[in-house]
Amino acid sequence: MRVRLLYFASLRDQAQRESECVEVQAGSLQQLYEAAQERHGFALPRARLRVARNGAFAHWQEMAAEGDEVAFIPPVSGG
Amino acid sequence: MRVRLLYFASLRDQAQRESECVEVQAGSLQQLYEAAQERHGFALPRARLRVARNGAFAHWQEMAAEGDEVAFIPPVSGG
Amino acid sequence: MTADSFRISAQPIDVAALRAILDDPRAGGMACFEGRVRDHNDGRAVNGLRYEAYVELANSEGARILDEARGKFDILAASAVHRIGDLAIGEVAVWVGVTAAHRDAAFAACRFIIDEVKARVPIWKHERYAQGDANWLHPQAGDVA
Amino acid sequence: MTADSFRISAQPIDVAALRAILDDPRAGGMACFEGRVRDHNDGRAVNGLRYEAYVELANSEGARILDEARGKFDILAASAVHRIGDLAIGEVAVWVGVTAAHRDAAFAACRFIIDEVKARVPIWKHERYAQGDANWLHPQAGDVA
Numbered sequence: 001m002r003v004r005l006l007y008f009a010s011l012r013d014q015a016q017r018e019s020e021c022v023e024v025q026a027g028s029l030q031q032l033y034e035a036a037q038e039r040h041g042f043a044l045p046r047a048r049l050r051v052a053r054n055g056a057f058a059h060w061q062e063m064a065a066e067g068d069e070v071a072f073i074p075p076v077s078g079g
Numbered sequence: 080m081r082v083r084l085l086y087f088a089s090l091r092d093q094a095q096r097e098s099e100c101v102e103v104q105a106g107s108l109q110q111l112y113e114a115a116q117e118r119h120g121f122a123l124p125r126a127r128l129r130v131a132r133n134g135a136f137a138h139w140q141e142m143a144a145e146g147d148e149v150a151f152i153p154p155v156s157g158g
Numbered sequence: 159m160t161a162d163s164f165r166i167s168a169q170p171i172d173v174a175a176l177r178a179i180l181d182d183p184r185a186g187g188m189a190c191f192e193g194r195v196r197d198h199n200d201g202r203a204v205n206g207l208r209y210e211a212y213v214e215l216a217n218s219e220g221a222r223i224l225d226e227a228r229g230k231f232d233i234l235a236a237s238a239v240h241r242i243g244d245l246a247i248g249e250v251a252v253w254v255g256v257t258a259a260h261r262d263a264a265f266a267a268c269r270f271i272i273d274e275v276k277a278r279v280p281i282w283k284h285e286r287y288a289q290g291d292a293n294w295l296h297p298q299a300g301d302v303a
Numbered sequence: 304m305t306a307d308s309f310r311i312s313a314q315p316i317d318v319a320a321l322r323a324i325l326d327d328p329r330a331g332g333m334a335c336f337e338g339r340v341r342d343h344n345d346g347r348a349v350n351g352l353r354y355e356a357y358v359e360l361a362n363s364e365g366a367r368i369l370d371e372a373r374g375k376f377d378i379l380a381a382s383a384v385h386r387i388g389d390l391a392i393g394e395v396a397v398w399v400g401v402t403a404a405h406r407d408a409a410f411a412a413c414r415f416i417i418d419e420v421k422a423r424v425p426i427w428k429h430e431r432y433a434q435g436d437a438n439w440l441h442p443q444a445g446d447v448a
Binding site: 135 | 193209210211212214215218219240251252272275276277278279280281282283284294295296297298
């Protein structure tokens with residue numbers, strides 16, 4: 001199935017892109033991050049991130065669905 | 080001796096003046112208030128007031144001196 | 159007016175100008191508080207009000223409060239202005255602004271200053287009520303401000 | 304922008320306009336906080352910075368924080384705006400304003416909102432240092448903000 005991944009801040013710098021569409025096997029959001037981390041060499045461990053699906057915070061254990069937009073949220077630093 | 084008394088807020092309304100010069104015998108600032116209270120019928124008991132002499136907060140037990148400007152400070156309500 | 163000052167003002171308070179005075183490249187945050195004239199107090203409809211001050215003592219006591227705030231909190235600068243005269247509903251009666259490198263100190267100092275100004279500075283509020291009467295406010299200890 | 308809203312803004316923050324939106328005759332006080340770009344962070348000289356946001360989620364999470372503030376504190380209205388894009392030293396990065404009948408609630412809600420915005424809203428700061436390098440800030444739990 002096809003999902004769109006969004007990268008922000010240091011993840012975007014490391015991935016050298018702000019988003020990508022990937023073809024993946026059925027799997028959890030956690031597995032999506034692990035694959036992306038391997039592909040792009042992300043320095044941030046998953047435990048320090050949050051994940052969002054289709055514009056709302058989600059749980060890493062949720063299964064990705066066809067057409068999902070999944071964002072990996074590094075530790076925030078607004079303010 | 081001669082001192083100048085300043086009245087603010089409800090004290091001024093009750094005294095119908097914002098200041099007055101009075102001739103008094105030697106006495107404390109407390110005695111000055113008690114005399115003014117009798118003269119003008121001030122509703123506020125002295126215990127709810129502060130007193131200032133020559134532009135600085137003072138103690139009621141201090142003795143008034145010739146030429147002093149003494150202000151009776153009702154409970155404040157700024158802000 | 160300089161960044162570190164207290165002032166009694168008979169003119170409307172120009173908040174934009176006050177903020178600009180506190181600009182500081184070291185400041186990570188500014189906490190501010192504006193007290194405004196409410197349309198009610200203690201359950202009664204208010205049409206407007208007047209503040210008067212013992213200006214000389216108010217300015218010196220206000221300056222002392224700002225000094226105390228600088229001693230107690232790690233702040234860069236603090237300013238406060240209190241209006242006197244006739245005010246309409248919604249007008250700014252008092253403005254306090256504090257800059258600091260970090261927000262903890264800015265918030266704590268801002269709160270300290272407004273609390274002390276209300277408790278100690280010789281300023282009095284005269285409220286005119288919708289029913290036609292008027293009243294000087296001389297709060298008792300423990301009254302909700 | 305309405306009084307009760309959170310917004311991510313690519314334009315400079317117009318504090319005077321934000322204050323005006325919060326005008327309310329019932330309001331006795333407005334507490335506000337401005338976060339500004341400092342010339343230093345963590346001991347290093349900063350030349351400027353850039354904020355980026357996941358705008359869609361930032362707006363919804365910011366709105367949720369304002370809802371929580373209205374539920375927890377007795378306030379009239381709350382607004383917050385966070386800037387994104389390139390900012391110079393001294394520019395306003397974030398503004399929070401809260402009106403309430405009484406100052407306790409205004410201060411507490413203002414503090415709650417800025418703390419939660421910093422902790423939860425997906426916005427990231429990229430600092431450019433005087434020495435020429437640059438860095439995304441991804442604070443660890445417990446870092447001083």
